[in-house]
Amino acid sequence: MRLSQMLFVTLREDPAEAEIPSHKLLLRAGYMRRVASGVYAYLPLLWRVLGKVSEIVRQEMNATGAQECLLPQLQPAELWQESGRWETYTKAEGIMFALTDRRDQALGLGPTHEEVITAIARDMIRSYRQLPLHLYQIQTKFRDEIRPRFGLMRGREFIMKDGYSFHTDAESLKETYQDMYAAYSNILRRCGLAFRAVEADSGAIGGSGSTEFMVLADAGEDEVLYSEDGQYAANVEKAVSLPVDAVPSEFSEYQVLDTPNTPTIESLAQLLSCSPTQIVKNVLYVAGFDSGKQVPVLVTIRGDQDVNDVKLQNELTKLAADYGGTAVLSLEVPDAEAQAAWLAKPLPLGYISPGVGDDYLKAPNKDFVPKFLRLLDQTAVDLENFVTGSDQTGRHVVGATWGKQFTLPQRVVDVRKAAAGDRTLHDPNQVLQTARGIEIGHIFQLGSKYSQALGATYTNEAGQEIPLEMGCYGVGVSRLAQAAVEQSYDKNGIIWPVAIAPYQAIVVIPNLNAADQVAAAEQLYADLTAAGIETLLDDRNERAGVKFKDADLIGIPFRIVTGRSLKDGKVEVVKRATGEAEELALDAVVPTLQGWIAEALG
RNA sequence: CGGGAUGUAGCGCAGCUUGGUAGCGCACUUCGUUCGGGACGAAGGGGUCGCAGGUUCGAAUCCUGUCAUCCCGACCA
Secondary structure: OEHHHOOOOOOOOOOOOOOOHHHHHHHHOOOEEEEEOOEEEEOHHHHHHHHHHHHHHHHHHHHOOOEEOOOOOEEEHHHHHHHOOHHHHHOOOOOOEEEEOOOOOEEEEOOOOHHHHHHHHHHHOOEHHHOOEEEEEEEEEEOOOOOOEOHHHEOOEEEEEEEEEEEOOHHHHHHHHHHHHHHHHHHHHHOOOOEEEEEOOOHHHOOOOEEEEEEEOOOOOEEEEEOOOOOOEEEOOOOOOEOOOOOOOOOOOOEEEEOOOOOOHHHHHHHHOOOHHHEEEEEEEEEEEOOOOEEEEEEEEEOOOOEOHHHHHHHHHHOHHHHOOOOEEEEEOOOHHHHHOOEOOOOOOOOOOOOOOHHHEOOOOOOEOOOOEEEEEHHHOOOOOEEEEEEEOOEEEEEEOEOOOEOOOOEEEOOEOOOOOOEOOOOOOOEOEEEEEEEEEEEEEEEOHHHHHHOOEEEOOOOOEEEOEEEEEEEEHHHHHHHHHHHOEEOOEEOOOHHHOOOOEEEEOOOOOOHHHHHHHHHHHHHHHHOOOOEEEEOOOOOHHHHHHHHHHHOOOEEEEOOHHHHHOEEEEEEOOOOOEEEEEHHHHHHHHHHHHHHHHO
């Protein structure tokens, strides 16, 4: 491609709309333009990158026996109602774009495709002889993100590869899951990215085991905890660990003490000169279930620990049936204004005890449940002579013990947040480290959640009708492209890994008025292209400096300059990543680049 | 949805406090000089100042409303 004929517009300054390096660079280098919040036009250079990523994904998927297809983006509400996700995905904080057509039919734009694919499976899979089966597609997804950000990292429209597998049993599912684990590792390795596979929460999509593939970068939105021996790595949402041991309490006698102005654990520990591990903390939440019920939740946990909202939400989901629901739609720490609606009398905030009475609550409407759902984190179970609130502002109790002053809440759960510095479960000598990651891939063992909901069954050898076991597997294709930039750039611009660079080489003519430079460049361009090397020719009537700056900015791996060494029959060849330059004879350029590219593609 | 900020030419910004009919840099067009790390000179083109009301003789500027965008949080297969 000749740059003189390409839509090639680079910017000298960073666009104000971008915050992180990769976002700024993709805009500056002319790879994309924002069309609406979280919606981007993929311009020719970026489209080539996306094509390369897609092709690598396709090759690795096909190698596992998965088959490519294309499912509709416009999906009927009925399917989502059958799976029970229509409400959670369109109401409250739902992420699904929903619309009504002229016949008054409710439709949604696909944020994911479990429902559609399961409906297809229901219609087409009859027998165990057809299994296992794995279908995937690469296409645009729509999600009405509350706050789109960071360009392609969190858009409302983005390209994703999503695959769905169907099995006779969990064992077969596990095999495909392992295949995907390997395929995803291959994809990221081939794309030239540093990544880590971590245990993950399966979130709203449901299912049992899931693994996230995290591209490591400081701008990542997720926190990863891992052990240095490489045995354990998990998203902080999912991570488990051993908390530090509690310091034995210095208080031996139960008493109520004046503790003015100590609404936080830190201030209380300071005033009493005690360890936060001796304090029992009580955190108030309000959970909203899909049945419409609003339930006040009191989480009691050791003072030095934080509540992991994802784990809490999972625990609450298990209890949804008690409130006539199946899912948690919202989970909030209520502010004073929100509390006022359902408090019979003011709560002593910061001084709440584990035994705080239900008489603080009233029911402003039939949906509010005026009874605390009391959950006890396991870190607080074994504490003795602990410090906690007294239900009186300005006073705490010390020396309290379960079974004496306070009833031990019956529901014991694990909702503590693991943190860097905690010891790992597999080896208490290992300490968790922290890193930021960008979630690029996520693989799930779904089980039969969707097949049961939608009635997708097969007949086994014994003639019994059984729900299909399912897995699903996603890769953020457009997100991966930007993550690659986030992981590989310098002050001059993008440094693409060779495997996903839009072009592999760029031939720069420093001075268009020098006929020999032009002739040599044209010949090289033709030779390189003929040799199968994807090459750009910068034949624009610009000064050399502009061309070098642009070549660096757009990040083409190899640059060939038909410049001053031409008089010796040589051209300069520069590696973008390292800046290494060497002079090569004209006829050595093609074989040398072929070697470099082959080496880079492994 | 809570908190914060910003909307002025394709991009980055000034002007607003103190109202008088819009400016700078980059980019773009033409000509000349230059030609290996974002050249120089000259001459040009391009803006309903986000939108809608209001105040005023007069509004980019003051007031009200509204929309959009970005940041922090909440949220997020």
